[in-house]
Amino acid sequence: MFNPSATACRSSRIYRWVKTLSQDARVLAPDTISASLLVRILRAAVAEGGDKRALLSAVGIDEARLRNPLSRLSAPLALRFFNVVEQHFKDPSIHLRLGEKAAMQNFSDLGFATRLEANLASVIEANVGIQILRQNIYRTTFEPTGKPPFLTWECHPDFVVPYAPMIEFSVATYARLSRQILGERPLLRALHFQHKPRFAVAKYEAAFGCAVEFSKPTTRMEIAARQLFRPSPLANPRLFDAAIQRYQQPADWMAQGRQHLAYSYFYLSTEIDKSPPTLDRMAKSFGMSERTLRRKLVEENYPFRELVDLVRQDLCKLYFMEDQRSLSEIALLLGYSELSAFTRAYKRWFGHAPSKS
Structure with a gap:
């Protein structure tokens, strides 16, 4: 060991x-x-x-x-x-x-x-x-x-x-x-x-x-x-740095003592492309009650729904910088079962439709 x-x-x-x-x-x-x-x-x-x-x-x-x-x-x-x-x-x-x-x-x-x-x-x-x-x-x-x-x-x-x-x-x-x-x-x-x-x-x-x-x-x-040491055709330093910065934020939260917020961000980041995230399921995976985790997230200044929205928005930015996936695939990776729901969220985040990005 x-x-x-x-x-x-x-x-x-x-x-x-x-x-x-x-x-x-x-x-x-x-x-x-x-x-x-x-x-x-x-x-x-x-x-x-x-x-x-x-x-x-x-x-x-x-x-x-x-x-x-x-x-x-x-x-x-x-x-x-x-x-x-x-x-x-x-x-x-x-x-x-x-x-x-x-x-x-x-x-x-x-x-x-x-x-x-x-x-x-x-x-x-x-x-x-x-x-x-x-x-x-x-x-x-x-x-x-x-x-x-x-x-x-x-x-x-x-x-x-x-x-x-x-x-x-x-x-x-x-x-x-x-x-x-x-x-x-x-x-x-x-x-x-x-x-x-x-x-x-x-x-x-x-x-x-x-x-x-x-x-x-x-x-x-x-x-x-x-x-x-041959240059990689996949190299993208701008996107690489953006992805690193995204995970630095929850790490900073953890250093500030906002562990529940940090853990939840990591959980939602990995789970959101697999099934619709729920507070109850996330709390169970942490060995907590839904009520306790809800209270902890509010105390750490990010209620569950706002945190889900933040994770989706952060991931969305990376996928659009990547510029290799269709809108339908991005919508699924962000946990939206319908493209129309993703389009509405995108307009709310960035002020215009994703097709104009």
């Missing part, structure tokens, strides 16, 4: 709000995985043909618990989930495929904006910077100045075997970044795993496109520098 307080973003530009959250022990209990990461894995498993209800039932996870982006699941529960997924698919290599599919899809994911960085190296660095929010069970580090540049996954020797499925999933997600950012497979110089192979080595090599070695001192991925 490692000490979360020792982990920090390597650049002050990369998500300063992560530091604020990581200093709050109530947010980042040690040796836990975030509900939002598990949701991404679950979504990928369903895309592979898995049964969502059966998977959650087998692990004993209440779906309502997954609605809170700051909810944490213990290491034993996370390991049980990975094992259940393997059993469900009857395939120990499933986590390599899930790592390929568990991509971030929109700004409701806390890490979606990392893909807007200048090059693949910066994207990886940003993702490593926010990894403590995703999980603090093992540690990932990135050395962009290495010759060649490399990533390592550090795990206590006693946990190398049980954590192997999680490590394999994580390695696969970083290998995916090249394809996602640059539209091509990663040019891996070498890939070493600390654990022994859990299935045919040929499957590992087919997934990663390079020779894979096992029982090494550490898990390590070496990537071609010419690929890492």
Whole structure:
């Protein structure tokens, strides 16, 4: 295990709000995985043909618990989930495929904006910077100045075997970044795993496109520098900065002692594209009564409905800056079932119809 307080973003530009959250022990209990990461894995498993209800039932996870982006699941529960997924698919290599599919899809994911960085190296660095929010069970580090540049996954020797499925999933997600950012497979110089192979080595090599070695001192991925530092066609520094600033606001609220407001903002940001937000459901995910949470939000100067409206408006600005989605898709991502309702809200926010933006 490692000490979360020792982990920090390597650049002050990369998500300063992560530091604020990581200093709050109530947010980042040690040796836990975030509900939002598990949701991404679950979504990928369903895309592979898995049964969502059966998977959650087998692990004993209440779906309502997954609605809170700051909810944490213990290491034993996370390991049980990975094992259940393997059993469900009857395939120990499933986590390599899930790592390929568990991509971030929109700004409701806390890490979606990392893909807007200048090059693949910066994207990886940003993702490593926010990894403590995703999980603090093992540690990932990135050395962009290495010759060649490399990533390592550090795990206590006693946990190398049980954590192997999680490590394999994580390695696969970083290998995916090249394809996602640059539209091509990663040019891996070498890939070493600390654990022994859990299935045919040929499957590992087919997934990663390079020779894979096992029982090494550490898990390590070496990537071609010419690929890492090539300008990214997705780079958008203006949008990246705007997305970072959006999450800095609730982090500032947290620093001011307005925790309920901050937690609610994060919750609504991740939930709003999935189902209509309700105060009752949000309160339950926090382990509170609806009446108590309503009172807390009023005390912290943002009643529930006003906060929902703020989250929608903030996300709307990002999607219009992104300029890659239709009005109908944006409306759905903001939780509007009808385009007309979104249009009315947009006029109220900005004084004109969205079609004139």
